[in-house]
Amino acid sequence: MSEKFSRKISYNTWDEAFRGLAPKVRQESVRVAEYAQVLYLQAVKSDFYSENERWQNRMQSQYGELAFKCGLYHQFGKAFMPTELQLWSNNKTEEQQSAYKQYTVDGPVLVEHLHRKTARVRTWGRQQPIEDKIENIPTLMIMESCAMHMERFDGTGYPEGLSLYDVSPIGYIVGLAKEFDRLVCSTKSETPFEDTFETLTGTLNQFPPELIDCLKKVKSQYEEIYKKYIQYSRTLPATIPLVDKREDRPMGLTLTPMLSTKTQKPVYYMADIWFGTEIMKVQEDLPSNNLASVFKRTGIYPQLCTYFMYEACDTVLRMENCQLSTEGVILNILPEFYSLTNQMELFDKLFADQPIDKKHFMLTVPENAVINATKSTLENIRRYMRHGVNIVLKDYNPERFSVEKLTEIGFKYVIPSKDLYGTEYLARTIPMLERHNIKLIAAGVDEADKVEWLKEHNFICYGGPAAGVAVTEDSLIRECLLSED
Numbered sequence: 001m002s003e004k005f006s007r008k009i010s011y012n013t014w015d016e017a018f019r020g021l022a023p024k025v026r027q028e029s030v031r032v033a034e035y036a037q038v039l040y041l042q043a044v045k046s047d048f049y050s051e052n053e054r055w056q057n058r059m060q061s062q063y064g065e066l067a068f069k070c071g072l073y074h075q076f077g078k079a080f081m082p083t084e085l086q087l088w089s090n091n092k093t094e095e096q097q098s099a100y101k102q103y104t105v106d107g108p109v110l111v112e113h114l115h116r117k118t119a120r121v122r123t124w125g126r127q128q129p130i131e132d133k134i135e136n137i138p139t140l141m142i143m144e145s146c147a148m149h150m151e152r153f154d155g156t157g158y159p160e161g162l163s164l165y166d167v168s169p170i171g172y173i174v175g176l177a178k179e180f181d182r183l184v185c186s187t188k189s190e191t192p193f194e195d196t197f198e199t200l201t202g203t204l205n206q207f208p209p210e211l212i213d214c215l216k217k218v219k220s221q222y223e224e225i226y227k228k229y230i231q232y233s234r235t236l237p238a239t240i241p242l243v244d245k246r247e248d249r250p251m252g253l254t255l256t257p258m259l260s261t262k263t264q265k266p267v268y269y270m271a272d273i274w275f276g277t278e279i280m281k282v283q284e285d286l287p288s289n290n291l292a293s294v295f296k297r298t299g300i301y302p303q304l305c306t307y308f309m310y311e312a313c314d315t316v317l318r319m320e321n322c323q324l325s326t327e328g329v330i331l332n333i334l335p336e337f338y339s340l341t342n343q344m345e346l347f348d349k350l351f352a353d354q355p356i357d358k359k360h361f362m363l364t365v366p367e368n369a370v371i372n373a374t375k376s377t378l379e380n381i382r383r384y385m386r387h388g389v390n391i392v393l394k395d396y397n398p399e400r401f402s403v404e405k406l407t408e409i410g411f412k413y414v415i416p417s418k419d420l421y422g423t424e425y426l427a428r429t430i431p432m433l434e435r436h437n438i439k440l441i442a443a444g445v446d447e448a449d450k451v452e453w454l455k456e457h458n459f460i461c462y463g464g465p466a467a468g469v470a471v472t473e474d475s476l477i478r479e480c481l482l483s484e485d
Contacts, residue, residue, distance in 0.1 A: 011079065014114055018072070020079030022086045028181060031229050033071030035177035036145075038221045040067035040170070042214045049169040058141055058169050066138050067173065070145035074174045076110045077103030077146060104159045107146025115139045144168035149175040154205040165208075176200070176207050176215060184226060186323075190478065193226050251275045251304075253311050254470035257479075258330070258441065258463040261455040268362075269476060270443060270463045271312050271331045295336075305337040306346060309363075313354040315473050316361050324480045328360030330392060330441070335369040339377045347389055362390040364415065367401055378409070385410040392441065398429045407436050418444040422453045430457050 011017040018026065041064050049055050078086040085100055092100065112134060134140060148162065148171025155163030157175075184196040201216055215222075251274060258268035295301055312331040319326055337343070351358060365381065370393065373381070385391055393406065396414040406414065414433070420426040421442060433440065442454050442462035454462050471479065 011110065011114065012117060014073070014118075017076055017079045017110060017114065021075060022078070022083045025075055025078055025086050027229075028178075028185075029072050029075055031181050031225065032074065032174065032177045033068045034225045034228075035180055035222060036071030036174045037064060037068040038218050038225070039177055039211075039214060040064065040070075040173050042218045043169065043173060043211060046210065046214050046217070048208075048210050048214060049165075052165055052169075055165075055169050057137060058144075063138070063141070066141060067170065069138075070142050070170050071174050071177055073107075073111065073142050074145045074149050074178070075103060075107070077105065077107030079110065080106050101150075101158050104147055104150055108143040111139065111143045111146055141168070141170045145170050145174040147171070149178055151175065152206045153208055156206075172207055172211055176211060179206070180215075180222065193223055197222070251307070253308065253315070253331075253473075255315065255329070255473065255476050256463050256470045257468045257476075258443075258461040259467045260461050261451070261459050265325075266480060267327050267461045268330050268441070268463075269315070269326065269328075271308075271315070271329050272470070273308055273332065273334070295334075301334060301336045302340055302343075305334055305340070305343075308333065309346070309350055310354070313350060313356055313361055315476070316356045317354050318473065318477055319480075320356055320360065322477060322480070324477075326480060328357075328362065330362045330364060332394075333363045333365075335366055337363075338365055338369065338373065338380055340380075342380055342383065344383065344387060347384065347387065358388045359390060362392055362413070364392045364394040367393055367395045367397065370409070371400060382409055394443070398426070403429070403432050403436055403438070406433075406438060411438065413439050413441060415441045415443050421445065421450045427457060434458065 011020060018029075021029065041061065043049075044059050044061050044064075047059075049059050075086075081099070081103065085096065086103075088100060115134060115136065134143075145168075147159070148167050151157035151160065151162045151167045151171055152175075153163060153167075153172070155161050180196060180200055183199060184192050187195050189195045197215075197219060201212055204212060253271040254274055255269040255271055257266040258270055259265065260267045295304065308331065312329045316328050319328065370378070370381065381391060390413065391411065392413040392415055393401070393411045394415045396416045397420065416426055430440065440457070440459045442450075442459050442464075444464040445451060445454065445462040445467065446465040448466065451462060451466055
């Protein structure tokens with residue numbers, strides 16, 4: 001590897017080398033290891049490579065656990081790379097791509113180093129010589145998985161462009177497991193597992209046909225592994241939700257598209273809270289016993305807010321897993337949330353449970369709730385924003401809330417009062433907001449001429465009747481997939 005991209009690190013143990021991989025690479029390696037082990041055991045049953053004298057000693061049922069290690073360590077060469085280079089990207093320069101592919105050459109070198117290191121430890125104080133040439137089949141198989149998992153049956157792979165049966169069987173097995181994981185984690189589809197399986201079992205030039213037949217026989221086992229790790233995959237999951245997704249649940253979110261003023265495609269979705277008909281019926285029959293008073297009397301605001309925040313983050317996770325170009329969800333959280341005792345622990349747990357990019361999750365707070373906030377509530381809002389929580393000031397009116405006050409608290413987004421859209425007064429305020437890097441979002445827009453005005457005045461997006469009707473989470477995903485190239 002060139003000096004420019006090299007990370008000069010010496011590893012003394014297998015664990016040290018594995019921890020030298022980027023977290024995403026480690027996660028991928030664990031999944032590939034499970035897929036590889038299942039495929040290897042089926043290949044042994046099916047006599048894959050059994051007549052090949054050069055490689056037949058690699059295919060034995062006693063090496064089932066070893067097949068897992070071959071998958072786990074197949075990317076070891078990346079431990080010598082800077083973290084930012086370890087993940088493949090099509091927008092890498094030609095020089096970066098060449099440096100990236102070097103990991104298939106460096107991997108066997110690292111494995112041999114670790115083998116000799118541990119062999120020296122085992123023979124310390126004894127008079128047994130260290131082998132000059134490695135004859136240890138388990139070590140050779142791990143080296144072969146590192147070196148050959150990107151080789152292809154038709155000779156189009158790397159690093160050497162080997163073809164046909166010049167490739168070790170474990171190289172093909174780990175390579176097919178890796179390709180399955182890559183496709184199932186990047187396919188934009190409502191049925192990523194089925195589509196990936198159909199794609200791979202219909203491709204006979206990249207891998208030996210006999211191995212593709214083995215893959216067909218382990219479909220159900222592969223599906224179990226896929227479901228096990230689905231929350232780490234970048235596919236359209238029916239993600240394993242942390243909240244109840246029953247159709248008859250008594251409360252949930254409706255999601256209204258917030259369309260870009262430039263492209264007319266969704267860039268955010270506004271999430272509004274709804275409660276089931278049973279609760280609403282109580283409110284209608286007994287007006288004095290409305291929802292707010294029920295919640296206050298029963299003290300369930302914290303639980304409600306937690307529920308809705310997990311619902312919103314679950315939607316964000318599905319957006320990210322699907323690689324949608326939308327920016328995320330803006331949740332109209334109950335205003336009482338901000339007066340609760342500091343909720344940073346909730347945020348920390350939320351983002352740990354749902355591994356999303358924080359910038360894709362936003363909360364709103366009404367302007368009057370901020371103006372009338374106690375000192376402690378105002379400090380809560382500031383604290384959340386200092387810790388990376390995006391809060392949007394809703395119903396903003398410059399007459400009541402100065403730009404200086406916005407920047408002092410830390411607001412980066414505002415949703416002006418609906419009655420100000422199209423007015424000269426708001427138009428004069430916008431340049432000042434822009435100078436302070438405060439972005440504008442519009443809600444409740446219902447007229448085409450106002451949409452044009454928003455476009456002229458650099459609003460990011462708008463929602464309301466003019467942007468479309470509210471949808472469910474599943475409809476949101478389907479519509480976005482269909483609208484994207």
